[in-house]
Amino acid sequence: MSDKRKIIGVxxxxxxxxxxxxxxxxxxxxxxxxxxxxxxxxxxxTSRMTIVARGDEIVLEQxxxxxxxxxxxxxxxxxxxxxxxxxxxALIKINTxxxxxxxxxxxxxxxxxxVMDTSHDTIMVEITGNDERINSFLNIMKDFGIKEMVRTxxxxxxxxxxKRD
Amino acid sequence: xxxxxxLLECLKKEGVEIIFGYPGGVVLPLFDEIYSEKQIKLVLVRxxxxxxxxxxxxxxSTGKVGVCLATSGPGxxxxxxxxxxxxxxxxxxxxxxxxxxxxxxxxxxxxxxDITGITRPIVKHNYxxxxxxxIPQIIKNSFYIASTGRxxxxxxxxxxxxxxxxxxxxxxxxxxxxxxxxxxxxxKLQIKKAVELIEKAQRPVIYIGGGVIISGAxxxxxxxxxxxxxxxxxxxxxxxxxxxNHPLYIGMLGMHGTKYANYSVQESDLLIAIGARFDDRVxxxxxxxxxxxxxxxxxxxxxxxxxxxxxxxxxxxDAKRIVKEIVDLVKxxxxxxWLEKVNKWKQDFPLTYNNEGEVIKPxxxxxKIHELTKGEAIIxxxxxxxxxxxxxxxxxxxxxxxxxxxxxxxxGYGFPAAIGxxxxxxxxxxxxxxxxxxxxxxxxxxxxxxxxxxxVKVAILNNGYLGMVRQWQELFFGxxxxxxxxxxxxxxxxxxxxxxAKGLRATxxxxxxxxxxxxxxxxxxxxxxxxxxxxxxVWPMVPAGASLNNMLEGELA
Numbered sequence: 178m179s180d181k182r183k184i185i186g187v188x189x190x191x192x193x194x195x196x197x198x199x200x201x202x203x204x205x206x207x208x209x210x211x212x213x214x215x216x217x218x219x220x221x222x223t224s225r226m227t228i229v230a231r232g233d234e235i236v237l238e239q240x241x242x243x244x245x246x247x248x249x250x251x252x253x254x255x256x257x258x259x260x261x262x263x264x265x266x267a268l269i270k271i272n273t274x275x276x277x278x279x280x281x282x283x284x285x286x287x288x289x290x291x292v293m294d295t296s297h298d299t300i301m302v303e304i305t306g307n308d309e310r311i312n313s314f315l316n317i318m319k320d321f322g323i324k325e326m327v328r329t330x331x332x333x334x335x336x337x338x339x340k341r342d
Numbered sequence: 343x344x345x346x347x348x349l350l351e352c353l354k355k356e357g358v359e360i361i362f363g364y365p366g367g368v369v370l371p372l373f374d375e376i377y378s379e380k381q382i383k384l385v386l387v388r389x390x391x392x393x394x395x396x397x398x399x400x401x402x403s404t405g406k407v408g409v410c411l412a413t414s415g416p417g418x419x420x421x422x423x424x425x426x427x428x429x430x431x432x433x434x435x436x437x438x439x440x441x442x443x444x445x446x447x448x449x450x451x452x453x454x455x456d457i458t459g460i461t462r463p464i465v466k467h468n469y470x471x472x473x474x475x476x477i478p479q480i481i482k483n484s485f486y487i488a489s490t491g492r493x494x495x496x497x498x499x500x501x502x503x504x505x506x507x508x509x510x511x512x513x514x515x516x517x518x519x520x521x522x523x524x525x526x527x528x529x530k531l532q533i534k535k536a537v538e539l540i541e542k543a544q545r546p547v548i549y550i551g552g553g554v555i556i557s558g559a560x561x562x563x564x565x566x567x568x569x570x571x572x573x574x575x576x577x578x579x580x581x582x583x584x585x586x587n588h589p590l591y592i593g594m595l596g597m598h599g600t601k602y603a604n605y606s607v608q609e610s611d612l613l614i615a616i617g618a619r620f621d622d623r624v625x626x627x628x629x630x631x632x633x634x635x636x637x638x639x640x641x642x643x644x645x646x647x648x649x650x651x652x653x654x655x656x657x658x659x660d661a662k663r664i665v666k667e668i669v670d671l672v673k674x675x676x677x678x679x680w681l682e683k684v685n686k687w688k689q690d691f692p693l694t695y696n697n698e699g700e701v702i703k704p705x706x707x708x709x710k711i712h713e714l715t716k717g718e719a720i721i722x723x724x725x726x727x728x729x730x731x732x733x734x735x736x737x738x739x740x741x742x743x744x745x746x747x748x749x750x751x752x753x754g755y756g757f758p759a760a761i762g763x764x765x766x767x768x769x770x771x772x773x774x775x776x777x778x779x780x781x782x783x784x785x786x787x788x789x790x791x792x793x794x795x796x797x798v799k800v801a802i803l804n805n806g807y808l809g810m811v812r813q814w815q816e817l818f819f820g821x822x823x824x825x826x827x828x829x830x831x832x833x834x835x836x837x838x839x840x841x842x843a844k845g846l847r848a849t850x851x852x853x854x855x856x857x858x859x860x861x862x863x864x865x866x867x868x869x870x871x872x873x874x875x876x877x878x879x880v881w882p883m884v885p886a887g888a889s890l891n892n893m894l895e896g897e898l899a
Contacts, residue, residue: 190521194470198462205463235648242645248467248487251521 182211183237184263184333186254187226187244191217195249199226202247208232208240212330223251227332229308256333263307265331269315272322274298281321288314299324307331343511345474345504346375349438352481354381355513358409360400360765361385361438362393366413367453368502369440385765385794388786390417392758394424395784397435399762402745403720405558407434407489408762414440415453418499419460423752425495426464430749431579432556434493436484437461441501444472458499466494474507479514486517491524492643493556524642528657528664536614536638536655537671543612543636545680546572549595552579552748553617553641555741559662560584563616566665570675573684575603577618578733579748586737592684593693596624597884598730601691604882604890606684607632615639617661620650621749622886630889640664693734700850701875704728704803707854708735711773711801714858719771720745720763724756724780726810728803730880732775754783757800761787764796771799771862778804779828781869788841791867799861800869802834805876813879817894838869847871 189195196215203210211229218225230240244253271281278300285292285302288310294301304314308331315323343351349372353361360383365373376384387393390412397408412421418439428435442451458468467487469480477500484496540546548567554560560583567574567590574584575595584591593600595607607613613635618624625631628651639646639653640661647656657664695705708731711719717739723729723746738744745763747755760774774781781802791798803809812826838845844864848857854872861868882893 194458194462197459201462239645239649246643246645248519248522 180231180233181237181257183230183232183240183255183257184261184331185228185230185241185244186256186333187228187250188218188252188254189224189226190249190251191222191224192249195224198247198249199228199244202243203230206239206243208236212328214330214332216332227330229331254335256335259335261333261335263331263333264305265308265311265329266303266305267311267315267326267328268293268301268303269318269323270299270301270325271318272298272324273300276321284314284317290314343508344371344375345477345500345507345509346372348474348477348509348511349481349500349505350375350379350382351511352478352513353409356481356485357406358382361409361411362387362396362400362762363411363438364390364393364413364417366417366440368442369411369413369417369500369505371502371505372411372440372500384411385790387758388789389784390420391424391754392761392784392787392790394421394435394437395427395752395755395758396762396765397437398424398428398433398755399722399745399759400766401428401433401435401762402759403742403763404766405742406766407436407485409436409438411438412440413453414442414457415455417453418457419455422460422464425461425497427747427750427752427755428495429464429466431552431747432493433495434488435495436488437495437497439497439499440505441470441499443503444501445503447501457497461497464495465497468497468499470499471501471504474504475509477504478512479518482514483517483519486519487522491522492553525644525658526642526660526663528640528659528667532655532657533664533667533671536657537668539612539636539638539655540570540614540668540672541675544677545610546570546612546614546677547606547610547635548572548574548614548616549577549607549618550574550580550583550616551577551618553661554580554583555617557617557642557661558741559616559665560741562662562665562669564588565669566614566672569669570672571677571681572614573606573681575599575607577621577624577748578746580618581733581744582738582741585739587739592688594733595890596621597626597886598734598880598882599884600693600734601882601893602684602687604884604893605687607635608891609683610635613637615641616665617641619646625650625890626884626892627887627889630891695878700852702848702851702854702872704731704805704872704874704878705735706851707801707803707872707874708732708775710854710858711775712736714855714862715771715773719743719773720760720767722746722756722760722763722772722774724774724776725751725753726777726780726808727813727878727880728775728777728780728809730810731803734880736775753780755780757781757798758784758787760798760800761791761796764798774798774800776800776802777809778802778806778832778834779808782832785837788838788843788867788869792842795866797865798867800867802869802871803874804834804871805874805878807876809878810880812877816877816879817883818885834869834871843867843869845869845871847873849873
């Protein structure tokens with residue numbers, strides 16, 4: 178069976194130790210976690226995690242079931258096959274020494290990136306988008322040389338169903 | 343009211359009568375409160391592991407929640423094996439642990455251990471109580487979590503200042519757990535599909551596990567078996583859910599299961615799994631397991647379904663309710679030919695052993711224990727050969743009377759579990775079937791049994807070996823008995839006497855009954871040293887990872 182990418186929203190109690198329970202579940206059950214992003218929600222007593230995991234069908238089903246078993250997990254939302262918005266933020270420090278800065282700026286503009294900091298031989302760029310978008314930007318920047326980078330991991334929400342009248 | 347007092351009041355509200363525990367520095371305030379406590383009895387153990395297994399044996403034999411108590415740090419970590427044992431076999435226990443002052447947590451304080459961190463993967467849930475006022479709700483939640491859905495252990499870590507704190511006490515009526523709603527009702531559509539499959543099947547087998555005992559579904563499962571005339575096999579954990587002499591019972595399946603159970607499963611065209619989880623000791627090679635069968639899987643834990651094996655009809659919910667619905671809907675079936683075939687296997691390949699000569703055979707000891715207790719004893723086992731012989735040769739009639747560490751396979755479980763079972767069943771005979779290896783892992787609890795006069799009987803099947811490991815070495819490692827010969831240098835009779843218990847020994851077959859009689863007529867704990875044949879093996883045996891068809895057999899008479 179081939180591996181699939183799954184994106185899950187997990188509403189959890191906003192309590193100490195919850196992140197450890199989730200992370201521990203993935204390691205003790207031998208699940209592959211690609212990214213995990215977590216923060217408070219509209220209800221301050223809950224947090225929402227966005228987890229991206231990879232695995233075959235059986236593993237992905239187990240991930241959802243095992244998450245549901247945790248007492249501190251209030252709801253698991255499998256967004257994979259839904260119409261959802263996915264966003265990730267990356268900060269990338271690009272080597273500009275001896276490079277054509279205008280070309281770099283050109284790509285930054287195409288990808289609607291923001292320059293957050295510059296020094297005489299680097300530019301730090303903020304870029305947001307889905308997985309694919311960030312990856313393609315990174316691919317291009319590799320040619321210039323990435324000095325450092327950090328990614329938040331994706332967060333995602335399902336779109337509201339549009340009313341038709 | 344002080345935190346310690348609040349805790350005891352909450353436990354009383356939950357119906358707790360007995361706690362197995364051991365004191366220590368940070369739980370002093372609690373023990374001080376217990377000193378003047380009249381309603382709850384504290385059984386002082388000799389090692390915290392014993393306390394956890396006792397709570398477990400108490401829970402399995404009574405169906406109530408078992409409670410154990412230990413201090414912080416080493417006290418708490420000593421509970422870990424017992425907690426993991428309970429977790430693997432879905433046993434509701436509450437483990438109360440002391441913790442250092444909240445202001446000291448994280449400072450590597452004296453006797454500090456992060457027990458909620460350590461136990462996270464082996465509990466159904468755990469709590470670190472941060473405020474005295476949180477105790478009542480946490481206790482309410484913990485008992486609810488431990489005992490409902492798929493039961494399991496809950497650890498409650500109590501810092502010393504939380505036990506000392508003084509607040510108003512009020513016990514909540516209900517748990518406040520928005521993320522936990524066990525699902526008991528089976529999906530109607532799935533139940534209908536199951537009924538259709540059952541009515542279509544020609545060679546059905548019902549395969550039941552510990553979930554049937556937990557759910558109290560024995561009567562329903564037997565009714566189903568009788569209505570559709572399907573043979574019933576149990577896992578190790580399911581033993582007792584159907585009486586041993588029921589004509590449709592075909593014994594245990596799996597690695598040391600009966601040949602007829604394994605053959606039946608392999609030939610079946612429908613497997614009805616109820617409260618069982620397709621453990622590797624049951625399935626052997628999953629790819630060749632029940633190759634012709636459609637599978638219906640009924641389980642309260644949705645994660646157990648589809649984890650190991652692909653299932654045709656999954657039904658999540660309580661076994662008792664679901665099976666009852668199926669019984670009501672399904673048409674009567676005869677399956678004459680199929681039952682004839684199964685019964686033929688039963689006749690041709692009975693569980694047996696060579697009982698010639700003077701030497702004591704372990705199977706013989708177990709048969710005699712059954713005979714002399716009229717099958718009414720609560721049996722606990724250790725782990726290894728003793729456990730498998732007990733499963734094969736002790737004929738169990740009722741649920742909750744065969745108590746064994748199935749999932750984790752914890753040596754040293756049986757004796758403290760027997761004490762716990764005895765505490766919960768004062769009038770009953772409780773027998774621990776042990777090996778000379780396992781019994782030494784929690785032998786210190788003899789002091790507990792003597793002090794409170796829990797009249798537990800221990801039958802040590804003493805072959806001088808770590809027998810099951812030796813058996814594997816004989817079969818799969820060219821008889822290279824690496825560190826499995828433990829010598830018969832321990833004098834178990836003297837050891838029993840040193841603890842103030844009764845010690846007995848039998849070295850010849852003719853002495854077995856006499857010694858058992860003496861043990862049973864003695865009102866107190868007894869350790870019996872049965873010197874059994876040294877290299878007896880457990881047969882039949884499916885090698886680990888092999889197909890269930892591939893059963894090894896010893897030289898039997």
